[in-house]
Amino acid sequence: MLKEQVERLKRVEEEATEAFVEALSSRQLYEAKVKFLGKQGAFAELMKLMGRLSAEEKPQFGKEVNLSKQRLEGRYQEAELKLKKQEMEERLARESLDLTLPGPEPLGGARHPLSLVINEVVEILAKIGYSVRLGPQIEGDWFNFEALNIPPDHPSRDLQDTFYIDSNHVLRTHTSPVQIHTLLNEKPPLRVLAPGSVFRCDSDVSHSPNFHQIEGMLLDKKVSMADLKGTLAFFIKELFGSSLKVRFRPSFFPFTEPSAEFDCSCPICKGKGCRMCKNSGWVEIGGCGLINPKVLMHAGVDPKQWQGFAFGFGIERMAIIKYGVEDIRLFNENDIRFLRQFE
Numbered sequence: 001m002l003k004e005q006v007e008r009l010k011r012v013e014e015e016a017t018e019a020f021v022e023a024l025s026s027r028q029l030y031e032a033k034v035k036f037l038g039k040q041g042a043f044a045e046l047m048k049l050m051g052r053l054s055a056e057e058k059p060q061f062g063k064e065v066n067l068s069k070q071r072l073e074g075r076y077q078e079a080e081l082k083l084k085k086q087e088m089e090e091r092l093a094r095e096s097l098d099l100t101l102p103g104p105e106p107l108g109g110a111r112h113p114l115s116l117v118i119n120e121v122v123e124i125l126a127k128i129g130y131s132v133r134l135g136p137q138i139e140g141d142w143f144n145f146e147a148l149n150i151p152p153d154h155p156s157r158d159l160q161d162t163f164y165i166d167s168n169h170v171l172r173t174h175t176s177p178v179q180i181h182t183l184l185n186e187k188p189p190l191r192v193l194a195p196g197s198v199f200r201c202d203s204d205v206s207h208s209p210n211f212h213q214i215e216g217m218l219l220d221k222k223v224s225m226a227d228l229k230g231t232l233a234f235f236i237k238e239l240f241g242s243s244l245k246v247r248f249r250p251s252f253f254p255f256t257e258p259s260a261e262f263d264c265s266c267p268i269c270k271g272k273g274c275r276m277c278k279n280s281g282w283v284e285i286g287g288c289g290l291i292n293p294k295v296l297m298h299a300g301v302d303p304k305q306w307q308g309f310a311f312g313f314g315i316e317r318m319a320i321i322k323y324g325v326e327d328i329r330l331f332n333e334n335d336i337r338f339l340r341q342f343e
């Protein structure tokens with residue numbers, strides 16, 4: 001009986017060895033291992049036949065089985081090593097690496113459209129002697145309002161418009177306080193530009209609680225509205241092209257006297273009428289006027305000796321006209337798809 005079983009064991013071992021040697025992939029090899037050495041494999045079947053052997057034969061047969069298993073285990077590992085090496089070589093041959101290919105292009109940054117507009121405005125007015133001044137965004141009440149001839153009961157001080165830090169400080173509602181800082185700290189004649197962030201409690205398609213203005217101020221002797229108009233006409237022509245006209249409409253601001261709003265003929269349709277100018281042929285740009293003598297006096301400048309003009313406009317408004325952006329909130333969202341368009 002034992003002899004027969006040992007013969008059977010030999011045949012199984014031979015079959016298993018053959019299967020291991022002939023396996024073409026790690027997967028096939030593993031499947032062969034399961035088939036012969038697995039829990040329900042050929043060796044497990046052989047062990048079930050142990051019951052037919054006598055008490056003396058059992059340990060002998062068990063020993064034969066264990067030796068056979070050990071040999072197969074060794075052959076399995078040998079075959080596995082060989083296949084893994086072969087598979088790695090095949091992979092290396094297949095996946096070639098071209099070291100001359102260029103690397104991934106790094107994402108380049110670009111200037112924000114509002115910065116582009118500020119830079120352009122500053123560049124244009126620098127040609128006629130203007131230079132930049134900056135002021136704090138948290139401003140004393142006196143600088144933001146009082147010095148600019150905006151008394152405590154003025155409607156623009158309304159809590160609904162102004163972000164108050166405390167009873168004496170606000171987030172500046174305009175860039176005009178930079179005029180006061182400059183008048184107090186520097187000696188005329190002066191030609192200054194003050195670009196920067198301003199804040200008001202307001203938010204919809206055309207209003208943002210944080211937007212940007214640029215303020216221009218000139219202080220000199222014998223300054224008139226004609227000088228102001230000439231300056232703005234030069235600026236508009238440089239910014240949008242020579243065919244555009246500038247017009248003044250009478251207006252009121254506490255810090256200028258007389259005051260005007262200035263428009264330019266629509267840069268999109270050149271005055272013929274389009275959506276941007278609501279078919280009027282004109283687009284509103286900003287406000288301007290001769291500096292109110294009261295403002296000069298607040299800053300310790302003698303209005304009999306010095307006069308000046310000031311003008312200001314919204315940077316977002318300018319970018320909307322220049323780039324045709326329809327929602328002012330896009331400027332603050334920093335959506336890369338929006339910003340990429342200005343690269």
Ligand SMILES: [Zn+2]
Nearest residue numbers: 266269274277
């Ligand atoms: Zn138009």
